[in-house]
Amino acid sequence: MSEFKMPSLGADMDAGTLAEWKKKSGDPVHRGDIIAAVETAKGVIEIECFEDGILDQIFFQAGQEVPVGQVLATISSEEEFGKSKPAPEAQKPPETAKTEKIPETVKPAAEVVAEAMKAAIPQPPATEGRIRISPLASRMAIELGVDLRQVKGTGPGGAIQRVDIERAAQAQKAAPAPAPAMAEPLKPEIKESPAPAVEKAAPPPVEAKAEPATEAKKAVDFQTAMRSAIAAAMSKSNRDIPHYYMETSIDMTNALRWLEEENLKRSIRERLLPVVVLLKAVAKSLTEVPELNGFWIDGSHQVSEAIHIGFAINLRQGGLLTPAIHDTDMKEFDELREAMNDLIVRTRGNRLRSSELTDATITVTSLGDRGVEKVFGVIYPPQVALVGLGKITPQPWAVNGALCVRPVLVATLAGDHRATDGHKGGLFLEALNRNLQEVEKL
């Protein structure tokens, strides 16, 4: 049996809201299958699983905010399926602090949650010891405004389970409650809870979900979340990474001529944009100077064998994402064209996969469409380099001692000086130039 956890989709992510399960308990799952969708500061991301098996126990439901590293579900083999019905204590404790790894010996989940519950929901001063309750049930209780003192647990050891909360919520609804339990039943009470210190330890607030957000409010929330995600990553980069920068001008005559001839043979749907060729050339050059492709983690330089170029895509509503184009160097032009088109459509349509957000080994930003001649980027940590591509413009160019006009691209490199030196950066730009002179060989 293995655990399917809330992944970290960026250095800035503490928690994600489970948007949807794409599979249900008992469904067979395979490596690469999308089994859930998670709402993050970067939009809704589809989460893949990394093994084969059967989706077994599910610990959280859509709408719940889940800290990074928390077990969302278990994946079992056929033999194991359905056999492990652990008591609530056996479940992984909810991570109460930030994003650090969960130590295996944290207080049992039930205890932590019960303490938080006590803070969140007014309790009589003397209760009969701690309440045994599953994490899911405790969150539901907060959401539904169920008073735990009135709930009789039917789980192992009298632990309160989800069904108990559901039953209690039904009963509360049926009873002539003083206030209509329809809209925002509990939220004000939680807010008034006079225990701000403990509130931190409480499960992540679910109140945002409780009120129907208007489209405008959602847009503002998204903007705010996106800006703070970018702010966190870029501040970290400027704080931690000693950048060095360099640029080189590349004559694009040969590349554009090849592209023009190639596109004449193609239908409009199959046409290649210059950026497809550029990305392929960057990938090829990285195979020659692999040191720029990888990470700086815990004081050491880790070169990545796989080349997953993170391609900066701006979003119409503001902000940007840099999803990874997996194995860019292995893709033929057509494959790359399709992959990029697909990625742009899915990025803007909010349908990215978790691996695409986390796997990039280097970033490429291309601002040529916006008329920018050259761009010096800020490295996305823990990556160690960023390649900037500008607009291809006609420029005076010396050939064999004579002046002529050529289409010229300025390519830049921002490198992490902890990982590489300017010499390596220079080798890379030189390779890029050479590869763009013979794009037919890419």
Next chain:
Amino acid sequence: MNESELKEIIIAELAKVAPGSDPAALDLDDNLREGLDIDSFDALNFFIAMSERLHIDIPEKDMGRLNTMNEILQYLLALKV
């Protein structure tokens, strides 16, 4: 197809590649790529949609010089689509 019919189709297809924008609000001579903030992928997708909808081929060399509503309109009118 007359000018106003064509204009309607162009606006509809532009709105698809630039969701949330209002192509009809632009002047006929405004640069669409700038005015609607569309990139080369969006532009190519627009021309793909136009060529399939009107059953025409738009060669690559033409795509690069079609940047305003007027330019696209005149181009399509000349093709007598």
